[in-house]
Amino acid sequence: MLRNYSNSRTLGDNIKLGTLTAFTAGTINIASLLIFLSFTSNVTGHYAILAAEISKGNWTQVLAVGGWIFLFFFGSFLSNFIVINFNKKSKYFAHAMPIVLEIICLLFVGIYGQFFYQKTLVETESLVALMLFATGLQNGLTASISNFSVKTTHLTGTTTDLGILFSMFTQKKYRKNPELIARAKLLMSIMMAYVLGAVFSGLTYYYLEFRVFYVISLCLLVVIGYDAYKIHVRHFNTRYRYAKIYKRPNLVAYLYDKIHGIPKSKEKRKLVFDD
Secondary structure: OOOOOHHHOOHHHHHHHHHHHHHHHHHHHHHHHHHHOOOOOOOHHHHHHHHHHHHHOOHHHHHHHHHHHHHHHHHHHHHHHHHHHHOOOOHHHHHHHHHHHHHHHHHHHHHHHHHOOOOOHHHHHHHHHHHHHHHHHHHHHHHHHOOOOOOOOOOHHHHHHHHHHHHHOOOHHHHOOHHHHHHHHHHHHHHHHHHHHHHHHHHHHHHHHHHHHHHHHHHHHHHHHHHHHHHHHHHHHHHHHHHHHOOOOOHHHHHHHHHHOOOOOOOOOOOHHHO
């Protein structure tokens, strides 16, 4: 999900990344709506609020909402900055680091909300700001590594693109286009995962409350852990094959043999005329 970059990504890579991150985005958005009465997975509504507060001359709220928008922007900026600057050193590190930062932000919101939250305006605005930064990190990462094919924190563009695609599918020549079919599959999977995440958050929040952010963090750990597992298993097998081919034993090959067992060598068949 995270190892491949830009045009080297497959449809499967994008669907896996899109569904898991869209599920978390939907969960975050509904949780923030129920707790703070504010959306935190997109900034479309915040732009409208910003304009309304400017027209009223309420400059304190203008600064607060403007800060929210900036933090979503800065999260996307930071994600792509990490990707383009560390991609040559380690693609996995560059692509996993924004997710790690997002997990840290969400865990802070969950822990603070569970043990310290007093429902003051300053606390609410600060936690909303932190969640917008976290979703900005996620949206920037998925868009950056997928060549802008995957955006999972809001469904405005997804719904628009699906409407366009379905109108194209009314003609037979477009229904047979594999690229358009793949795009539709990706967008449908993102949309359904987002809605499932939102429903899950709505159903479980009254039981979990702020602990729902621990569940979200666990989902994001799956994204990181999946690729870490793939990388280490592939490296393990490569080292093992190298040791067997070149007859150079190493610790990895030794451990592999201990775990899987050394295959018993078949007894050499003896021919009659060998006697």
